[in-house]
Amino acid sequence: MPDSDVKAPLLNSDPETVEDVFDNTYKEKEGPKPPVVIVWRNVILMSLLHIGALYGLSLIPVACTLTLMWSVFCSVFSALGITAGAHRLWSHRSYKASLPLRIFLAIGNTMAFQNDIYEWTRDHRVHHKYSETDADPHNAVRGFFFAHIGWLLVRKHPDVIEKGRKLELSDLRADKVVMFQRRYYKLLVPLMCFFIPMFVPWYMWGESLWVAYFIPAVLRYTMVLNATWLVNSAAHMWGNRPYDSNINPRENKFVTFSAIGEGYHNYHHTFPYDYASSEFGWRLNLTTCFIDFMCFLGLASDRKRVSKEMVLARAQRTGDGSHRSG
Template sequence: MPVPLLQEKISDSSTTTIMTPLSTDLQNKREKLKDLALHLVEDIRPEMKEDIHDPSYQDEVGPAPKLEYVWRNIILMALLHLGALYGITLVPGCKAYTWLWAFLCYVFSILGITAGAHRLWSHRTYKARLPLRLFLIIANSMAFQNDVYEWARDHRVHHKFTETHADPHNSRRGFFFCHVGWLLVRKQPAVKEKGGLLDMSDLKAEKLLMFQRRYYSPSVLLMCFILPTLVPWYCWGETFQHSLYVAAFLRYAVVLNVTWLVNSVAHLYGYRPYDKNIEGRENVLLSLGALGEGFHNYHHIFPYDYSASEYRWSFNFTTFFIDCMAAIGLAYDLKKVPKASILARIKRTGDGSYESGCGAFPNSSIIRVWICAGETPMQKEETCLPSQYLHITMWWNEEAHCQALRNQHVHTLSSYKSRLIDLGGQELGEERLDRSAGMNAVVPLNCHMKKAMEKQSIPKEQLWAKMAFQIQNL
């Protein structure tokens, strides 16, 4: 993720299909639907492809380009961090309101990056109405990590040419370089070349972004330093020294380093459940500080997902914020990758941590689900978070039943709740099962299926296209 300072400018609903043997005709229909779903995910955001990885680009053979230090950046960054370290010593002497104000400024700043520059403008994962865009552009100025246009351009280059010399913060050059070192040197020639070739017309057409770009320096001075300092000093009598060093310098340094950790830690440490061939990693602890940006293996595979994660609100405050904005009509056209496409990618290129539970969350459960018909059971494992429903599209059969087992090595499930719904969301029946003894919880489906068929007069050979079964981890 890009951050500021002097470098040269560049010219301008989870559903898993589990089946029992059906007729050849229905099998063919299933394969067609599956192919269609996988095809549609590629068109989830047809208006923008500038952030899609280009595997054809490779670095030229030879030594890495020479680094040219920008001493002004080095000095300013050093002074900022010295001020932040002094601010840490002042924290115990701050008033409680100052702590709260610094934290609110931190969250506001991070949202300007995560919900604004990143998910809205870099990746176009959702659309926002003017009040929300104005809120995010102000928050972005408080974050002080370059104006949105330049931030988004560098970030699209990072995705398109990741882990090459055209990547602004190439993690293959080491932790320090991808964390902060890339800001202390001039841009690599390949970064300038590839950045200049990107189509940025969508951002150039936004007057609000061009206004911020034109007046970026005064907006940063006001939002990042003056306002955070004056509010506690004027409103509740905090000392000027505590206001400046804690609410301004320390808060800003923390925002910068949390953002930089997405470039460094999330490319070097963690699991790769979606694609083991790329450097992006899943790091839940980082997501806590970065408000949802730590699911980096997923994000680099599916950059067009507004949640930047498979798990929606879990460790992902930014997604919660966007959903709240959508609930009041300020955000819309939220793009989400279908579960079938995610599972297909995991099966094809994942490192195996998804199935083992290593890539999942603490306190999640691996629920092993299978449907049996005669002597041909089909089995599937899924990660189920607490209070989350596991959705399974059912192929109905007279002898079909579903069984869920807790995994001995993960969080213990104490009870389940099951319900049958149609794919339009209408609930057709619900049953709660408490596991009082033993490790098995058997959920017979026949009665639910038959009742649903009678209610909707659906022939059983068509039921696979109409029903979904859900298990909830309570």
């Protein structure tokens, strides 16, 4: 069970009051939009990555069972580095983690290779505070492709940079695990994201280096990337809005399954400080199960939770009428 119910996020990400951290009051600037500048290096690298992942799919029939199991383990481990780590712990401070757990999550986050924790958290806080505006890094109003992957293929909108610089990120700078990862990120990523996933199957049970590279490394990495991106794209476009019909994020069961619990997105944007990112506890929510287990082991604590009364009141006040508790 959660340690306590709270009514305000414990997040210091702007000079405004804590209660206003995720209040989307930003207004778009009038005037001409800046030109879209394509980053061709990213276009080429992402294209090659996805071609490699498709080839990796064709190698699955010849891969060892242990290799496939190892790929699943690496997928879940790296995904938790994003969901339980960069997202629920560092971005939203929805629970507290001990040093060993923070190191574990930082390693998984490095294997996920989705920018270092500091940059990921900064962009995510901007995304919440200025959701669906030019200051949102993956503004879903610009379409599915942009919200999914396109935002990584072009230069950031100037508003994203401007608003990101104004965030108060002293909590991240004070975290030695976060800053260590940031300092050595470019050295750690090739090791954690590609070399170790490839080396273990080759060395431990004799898998071919070819298969070990394209399945546990390339295919696994690409699948985790796309699962995360679906939260930015599909979960902002398709599904119901039982908690707040005035915002774009939706409840999307497919995204919830593929992103290990992150698809309850209307709930999450309504109550971003809730460690479970859902009112349904463990249901389709491996990340919540993981955090609860860490609390059971004494490695995590102070899970922030929204009371059922508050959830029901909000659903009745601003929801689209689709809310079903329990």
